[in-house]
Amino acid sequence: xxxxxxxxxxxxxxxxxxxxxxxxxxxxxxxxxxxxxxxxxxxxxxxxxxxxxxxxxxxxxxxxxxxxxxxxxxxxxxxxxxxxxxxxxxxxxxxxxxxxxxxxxxxxxxxxxxxxxxxxxxxxxxxxxxxxxxxxxxxxxxxxxxxxxxxxxxxxxxxxxxxxxxxxxxxxxxxxxxxxxxxxxxxxxxxxxxxxxxxxxxxxxxxxxxxxxxxxxxxxxxxxxxxxxxxxxxxxxxxxxxxxxxxxxxxxxxxxxxxx
Amino acid sequence: xxxxxxxxxxxxxxxxxxxxxxxxxxxxxxxxxxxxxxxxxxxxxxxxxxxxxxxxxxxxxxxxxxxxxxxxxxxxxxxxxxxxxxxxxxxxxxxxxxxxxxxxxxxxxxxxxxxxxxxxxxxxxxxxxxxxxxxxxxxxxxxxxxxxxxxxxxxxxxxxxxxxxxxxxxxxxxxxxxxxxxxxxxxxxxxxxxxxxxxxxxxxxxxxxxxxxxxxxxxxxxxxxxxxxxxxxxxxxxxxxxxxxxxxxxxxxxxxxxxx
Numbered sequence: 254x255x256x257x258x259x260x261x262x263x264x265x266x267x268x269x270x271x272x273x274x275x276x277x278x279x280x281x282x283x284x285x286x287x288x289x290x291x292x293x294x295x296x297x298x299x300x301x302x303x304x305x306x307x308x309x310x311x312x313x314x315x316x317x318x319x320x321x322x323x324x325x326x327x328x329x330x331x332x333x334x335x336x337x338x339x340x341x342x343x344x345x346x347x348x349x350x351x352x353x354x355x356x357x358x359x360x361x362x363x364x365x366x367x368x369x370x371x372x373x374x375x376x377x378x379x380x381x382x383x384x385x386x387x388x389x390x391x392x393x394x395x396x397x398x399x400x401x402x403x404x405x406x407x408x409x410x411x412x413x414x415x416x417x418x419x420x421x422x423x424x425x426x427x428x429x430x431x432x433x434x435x436x437x438x439x440x441x442x443x444x445x446x447x448x449x450x451x452x453x454x455x456x457x458x459x460x461x462x463x464x465x466x467x468x469x470x471x472x473x474x475x476x477x478x479x480x481x482x483x484x485x486x487x488x489x490x491x492x493x494x495x496x497x498x499x500x501x502x503x504x505x506x507x508x509x510x511x512x513x
Numbered sequence: 514x515x516x517x518x519x520x521x522x523x524x525x526x527x528x529x530x531x532x533x534x535x536x537x538x539x540x541x542x543x544x545x546x547x548x549x550x551x552x553x554x555x556x557x558x559x560x561x562x563x564x565x566x567x568x569x570x571x572x573x574x575x576x577x578x579x580x581x582x583x584x585x586x587x588x589x590x591x592x593x594x595x596x597x598x599x600x601x602x603x604x605x606x607x608x609x610x611x612x613x614x615x616x617x618x619x620x621x622x623x624x625x626x627x628x629x630x631x632x633x634x635x636x637x638x639x640x641x642x643x644x645x646x647x648x649x650x651x652x653x654x655x656x657x658x659x660x661x662x663x664x665x666x667x668x669x670x671x672x673x674x675x676x677x678x679x680x681x682x683x684x685x686x687x688x689x690x691x692x693x694x695x696x697x698x699x700x701x702x703x704x705x706x707x708x709x710x711x712x713x714x715x716x717x718x719x720x721x722x723x724x725x726x727x728x729x730x731x732x733x734x735x736x737x738x739x740x741x742x743x744x745x746x747x748x749x750x751x752x753x754x755x756x757x758x759x760x761x762x763x764x765x766x767x768x769x770x771x772x773x
Contacts, residue, residue, distance in 0.1 A: 296582075297556035297615050304708070304716040319719075322556075322616075326719055331705040352628055354751060355557050356582075361615075368612055369703070397765065404763045414756040433760040435752040443629070445591040448564070456564040459579075459586055484765070486756030491614060492695040496674040496746030500693040503664045505657065505744070 255281030255406060258328050258337040258366070262321040262345060262358030264291045265310060268386040269344030269378065269394075276395035277341065280402055282313070284337065286328035289316040297322050297361035307332070321362035329369065339402055340366035343376030344394045346386055348419045350379065350473045351439030351466060354487060363415045367489055372405045373415040374398060375487075379477050380422045393428055394420035397482055413489040419473055420482045430481040437472025440464040515541030515666060518588050518597040518626070522552045522581040522605060522618030525570060528646040529604030529638065529654075536655035537601065540662055542573070544597065546588035548618075549576040557582050557621035567592070581622035589629065599662055600626035603636030604654045606646055608679045610639065610733045611699030611726060614747065623675045627749055632665045633675040634658060635747075639737050640682045653688055654680035657742055673749040679733055680742045690741040697732025700724040 257277050261267055265287045277283050289308060298320045306318040307327065315332055317324045325340060342362035349357040363373035378394045380386075397420055410416065417436070421428065442461025450456055466474025476483035517537050521527055525547045537543050549568060558580045566578040567587065575592055577584045585600060602622035609617040623633035638654045640646075657680055670676065677696070681688065702721025710716055726734025736743035 291562075296558045296621065298558045299556075299616055299719060301718075301720050302551070304718050306714075306716055323719060326703070327705060327717065330703045330719075331707070331717065352749060355621075355624060355628070355749065356559055361556065364615060368615070400765045401763070404765060408759075408763070411753060411756045411759060414753040416760070431766050433757055433763075433766060435754075435757065436750055443586070443590045445587060447591070454566075456566055457587065457591065458561075458564050459559060459583060459590075460561050484760055484763075486753040486760050487751045488753035488756065489612060489615065490696055491747045491751065493671060493674040493746040493748035494695075496671045496748065497693055497695065499668075499671060500676070500744055500746050503661070503668070503693075503744075505660045505664060506691050506693060 256335065256337040257281045257283045258333065258340045259283060259285045260321055260324045260340065260342050260362040261287050262362065264288045265316040267346065268389065269346055269391055272391035272395040273341065273344050273398060276399040277402060280399060281338065284313045284328065284333055286315045286317060286324045286332055288321060288324055289318050296356050296358060297364060299323060299326065321358040322365045325362045325365035337371060339405055340371055340373040341376065341398060341402060344391055345377035346380055347377060348379035348477060349375065349377040349417060350419055350477060351437040353439055354417060354436055360417055360487065364489060367413060367415040372410045374401055374405065374418060375415060376418045378420050378422055389422050390424050393423060393425045396425055397431065414486050417485045417487045418482065419477055421477060421480050423480065428482055432476040432481045432483055434471055434473040434476045434483045434485045436485050436487065437469045437474040438467035439474055516595065516597040517541045517543045518593065518600045519543060519545045520581055520584045520600065520602050520622040521547050522622065524548045524551045525576040527606065528649065529606055529651055532651035532655040533601065533604050533658060536659040537662060540659060541598065544573045544588065544593055546575045546577060546584045546592055548581060548584055549578050552580050552618045556616050556618060557624060559583060559586065581618035582625045585622045585625040597631060599665055600631055600633040601636065601658060601662060602633065604651055605637035606640055607637060608639035608737060609635065609637040609677060610679055610737060611697040613699055614677060614696055620677055620747065624749060627673060627675040632670045634661055634665065634678060635675060636678045638680050638682050649682050650684050653683060653685045656685055657691065674746050677745045677747045678742065679737055681737060681740050683740065688742055692736040692741045692743055694731055694733045694736045694743045694745045696745050696747065697729045697734040698727035699734055
């Protein structure tokens with residue numbers, strides 16, 4: 254029996270959850286462990302300094318009072334009867350493209366599985382934020398994810414890698430292509446909005462609007478801009494091997510009192 | 514005039530902050546923007562859903578009510594008069610070794626700078642947690658950091674890379690060697706501690722003790738186990754290039770209605 258764990262970062266009430274459950278149910282026994290509340294931009298935060306609560310929301314469906322990474326950790330180490338064959342995180346509302354990946358709770362949930370050797374897929378729908386979440390084409394992303402899950406269950410992934418998938422918000426028949434991509438670079442306006450509270454004290458809101466994707470050939474942002482779905486293999490190893498050669502040349506690598 | 518920004522994830526009151534300020538002051542104008550409270554395992558979380566407060570704590574010294582990444586973002590986009598020449602994050606109490614890097618607020622603060630093209634160094638002291646924070650050899654890490662800052666200011670780093678530095682908690686004269694390393698794999702006991710609150714409701718604590726570093730030659734964990742300091746170049750690009758070849762072979766890359 255194939256066991257599939259679903260998590261996300263938009264929480265148990267997210268519009269992106271039911272379509273994913275529906276698309277993956279034919280492929281195996283689906284478990285859902287998701288945050289009780291929205292956790293966007295939580296990145297790979299793990300909750301170590303306060304305890305977590307778990308709420309049973311249905312058959313094989315749990316809410317956790319923590320981050321996406323907490324959910325997968327709890328699922329793997331407490332809630333599931335056995336190791337899942339694959340972990341799918343999503344469908345996130347909003348693309349996780351280029352450096353978004355570093356901030357993404359959706360990707361972190363998949364990474365948490367990847368780190369213990371379970372194949373994982375993170376899926377995001379690249380939406381126009383003006384459109385209500387109930388109006389998005391979740392089914393387009395769900396159908397592609399089901400195909401990818403089938404592929405991964407059959408052929409596996411390289412060790413310590415996961416798939417980061419971004420899908421444009423179009424009907425399935427309008428999806429032009431699925432592209433294998435690299436992680437590109439996404440630019441935002443880096444703004445800090447300064448305001449005064451009713452007591453005259455300053456406070457700040459971080460973050461500006463999307464500006465552009467760098468024109469890196471075959472990158473995730475370029476694919477999305479062309480209306481393609483994007484599949485990027487992401488690895489847990491952040492070593493810069495070219496950087497390592499340069500570090501070796503630095504004038505700090507002394508040997509002192511070293512045993513030989 | 515060289516401008517140096519310091520941040521951390523242990524907060525404005527951390528024992529690791531004053532030694533770092535002291536060691537870097539001879540190298541330039543030091544600014545400190547750090548979290549008001551401890552933010553360990555916050556990873557690259559950015560605070561988007563609530564506003565931030567800033568507290569001026571002294572000359573060129575600010576506390577921010579957010580995460581390490583928030584601090585660097587606020588520093589770069591609001592608090593500093595101009596772009597710093599380098600960002601140093603630390604000195605963290607506790608190593609950020611192997612997959613710790615993915616959860617680390619210390620590394621995320623450095624990454625936030627790296628993403629906008631500012632050279633950055635994350636520094637952590639690998640400590641015995643039984644020893645009180647006031648008793649650690651912060652000066653060993655601070656002195657090495659000052660040397661690395663000098664090197665980076667002179668020679669730069671590769672684009673979109675940062676240095677992740679781990680230092681054993683030994684007196685400076687006992688530091689055997691500084692090693693250029695790759696990011697290795699750290700194992701923890703993956704445990705969930707289930708308890709009952711005074712009202713009989715279950716709650717959970719995540720996370721177990723350090724177990725081992727995988728025996729990967731020239732990796733950060735191996736260096737630390739030998740009593741060496743470790744310098745690992747880390748990159749923002751998580752693309753798995755070997756994984757990309759494999760993804761290309763998957764049976765999902767269709768072309769449909771594609772313009773040529």
